[in-house]
Amino acid sequence: MAKTPDPLKGPANTNPTDWRKWLVRGGIAVGVIVIAVFFAGTEGGQNDVAPEGVTEFPLAEIGREHVDGAVAYDLIPPPGGDHNAAWLNCGTYSTPVAPENAVHSLEHGAVWVAYNPDIGQDQIDELAGLGSNSVIVSPVPGLDTPIAAAAWGARQTFDNAGDPDIRQFIRFYQSAPYAPEPGAACVGGVGTPG
Template identity: 40%
Template sequence: MRIRPLLAAGLVATATACSSGTDQATPPATTPSAAPQPEDVSLKIPGIEVKKYRDPGHVEIPTRVAYDQSPPFGGYHDASWAACNGVVYTKAVRNENMVHSLEHGAVWIAYNPETLAGAGVEALAKKVTGVPYMVMSPYPGLDKPISLQSWEHRLKLDDPADPRVDAFIVALKQNEYTHPEPGATCDNPEFDQDDPPPFDPSPAPAGSVPVGS
């Protein structure tokens, strides 16, 4: 088992850095290199959120996980991962499948279709289409126009042109030090990309599987 840096269990930690105080602060000059690093260099990105989860298990449809974050970025998830090799979904996808993709090292770009203009969606889609370990989908009700997720990491933003989008992807996509299953595939021929399991915005009902934080 590879040892990864730990934060206090059960807490969401937001990295802080000196900035102008705006939501579009430019990342520091020490933007991570493309190579995976033996430390969590994403913590240098202003606004990053990190939460550690216990080793997760699997559920199967129709079982739901009582996620403690929206969008979720760790914990129990479906046994089948959402295909995540450069896929831009036009429909919102079930959380449990998307979280499994994160476990494999993918970066998931979620966006609110009500608050992000079409040009912004297109700009983000260009960063995803055909790119291994990248996946994108609408996320109705999202409290920001954009939310980036990797395993145990999240960054919410307003502007698709914010340089922190690229900084997040470079730091965390397939970073073997920050996700549980280095080398796991993002291909899943059995996952229907045109009609994926649907996103359910309702609160998880009684009897749902705890997230495992």
């Protein structure tokens, strides 16, 4: 006569390692889902589309040498080029910064948002909120456009701080994988934001 399984003990052939295997598999599945959700929600290079109006520069033609002294850039902010050995700490600056240090930060994947200080305090205040651990915001007296943003190999100009393409430019280009040293430090360099 066959034994009737005890409902409190479960099936008679249950091996204790079977439930452990399912527990491990379930834990791995949950971990994969959490990681996928995290990366799907992060900002940066590959998850967004570049805004219209970006001028891109051939990466192979952009110099990357460390130099002493001033560099005569064709554009300010420049989309890369030779630069100082010390990078600029990212954040918001109320005074002009040395472009040679800022360009080194671009090499690390930072975005530089420069503005002509004549744009007005309300716009300056709006831009100030963009400074972060991967974005430099600074005035550039005499800048030939109200606002310009640069990343390694890309540059775009804007007429006002409320233009949503400024934020789109930042989302697309910050920590972009084609910067020569993406993800390298944007702290521990020179300059004190504020």
